[in-house]
Amino acid sequence: MRIVILGAGQAAASMAARLRAKGHDGPLTVIGAEPVAPYQRPPLSKAYLLGQMGLDRLLLRAPEWWAEQRIELRLGETATAIDRAAKRVTTSAGQLPYDALALTLGAAPRRLPAALGGDLPGTHVIRGLADVDALAAQMRPGRRLVVIGGGYIGLEAAAVARKLGLEVTLVEAAPRILGRVAAAETAEMIRALHLAHGVEILEGAPIQRIAGTTRAEGVALADGRQLPADLVVMGIGVLPETTLAATAGLTLQDGIATDAFGRTSDPAIWAAGDCASFPQPGGRLRLESVGGAIDMAECVADNMLGANRPYAARPWFWSDQFDAKLQIAGLNSGHDRIVTRPGDGQHGGSVWYFRDARLIAVDALNDARAYMIGKRLIEAGRSPDPDLIPSAPDLKALLA
Known part of the structure; x- marks a missing residue:
């Protein structure tokens, strides 16, 4: 059986390793759009951005491991189409047949629309290695950073920037930080932590636009206030990567919809990680976490080999700040x-x-x-x- 995995993040690496460990001896290919082998994402907005961790420590597997496991790792290659009838994937480098296909495409960071300044030079998001490399080059003591969004990514970016000596203002449109993910009691602990380290937090403060003509110069709030900035980080959430699945006619529901075993609406195509939603008691669920990516990918790998084991999520998360x-x-x-x-x-x-x-x-x-x-x-x-x-x-x- 020829297995192809599209996406080369945590879920892909976990799935590939599990397939080999469980006895799959056939052709196994992992295709990723980034030019670097699968790596850890959580340290990007923490130790890596601080300069405390190099790329070699980010990698999930040593370079020789992929060859030893006979896993074909094709990097810097983008999947553009899935021909379900022919069981063939088209990529930027050509075409590849499959017997079983797994989509571990992850999620993409939201940006403000270009009309609101979201594409100006000096604006940044945090998701991949290239994003953080670009941001790190701008993180210099004394510069002014405005972080848009009071979720975990925004708060982590604010914490790192303060440790690097930047002046930081974090803006949250909702009445409080962490409004969608945590209780007010948790938010209060995190708010106190940031205030103690000199982060200015503005809550209940919708933005009007990122100001600037040739580059970001500040953030204009809806109430008329102007926040000067040398750089802006947008930490306003992510969207599951579903374009490829949608074009192929797969069912979508808050991501790529799977059954309890990780199978999509096409029985030859599976999905796992941040891009996939799955049934759980009380409704469908999509987890954005390392633990969820690993657990679901391993369960799907087992099921691709015939285990028929329903995926039961055991959610856990973490965030390092200061x-x-x-x-x-x-x-x-x-x-x-x-x-x-x-x-x-x-x-x-x-x-x-x-x-x-x-x-x-x-x-x-x-x-x-x-x-x-x-x-x-x-x-x-x-x-x-x-x-x-x-x-x-x-x-x-x-x-x-």
Whole structure:
């Protein structure tokens, strides 16, 4: 069986490794548009942007590993069409047949429209290696950075910029930062952390446009305020890469729709990672996380080889900002109760989310113990008494 994987990120690398580990001995090809072998993305906006990690440490596998595993790695090559009837992929370098095709195409960062200055020189997004290399070249002490968007990527960029000596203003259109992904209690901890390090945060501040003619010179807010800037980072989310799937006539639903096994509406085509949505209790879900990409890719690899194992998501995430680590287990959507527990340090603590008296998620800032215990409880389907969490002398007792 000839297997072709389109996309060369975390999901692709995990899937290819799993296929070989599970005994697939046939032709296996990974095609990626970027000119570099599969690499870790999370450190891009943290250690790599700070200059603390080089490209060699970003790579998911040593260069010789691909050859040893007899995996054909075709880089700098873009897939342009899928002929489902002929089972053939067309790329910028030619055509390639497949017996089974996997789409691990990831997601693309949103940009403001060109009419609002989103394409001006001096504007940046953070997703791939080239994005961060371009931004790093502009990160010099004393320069003024405006970050648009108060999600994790925007906050991480703001933290790195402050550590590098830039003056940073973060602008969030919604009433508060992290409004779509975390409780107000978590947002308050993160806000305090950034303010303590000198980041100016403007919430409830929609922007009008990025100002400038030949390059970005500032950000104009809807209320008339003008924020001067030498560079602008847009951290306003991502969109799943679905163009190729749409052109091929595959079903889309918040990404490339798959069944519980990772199979798309074409039984010979599979999908995994940030570009794929899958059924879960309560509706379809699409995860944007390293853990989700790895888990789903490995499950899909098993199913491509006949395992018929439904994918069960076990969501976990993290974000490094300044000297703090935010760790998240579970998904907090639909929560109806929140319980908080103070941490040991000035910037730390945990937020526990419940729905119908069931623990569904935990946010832990500088509190690895709360994260690990919360994660174990969620994965085991166990829920402690919410009233015991704030004052329990030892969180480990919640596992009893």
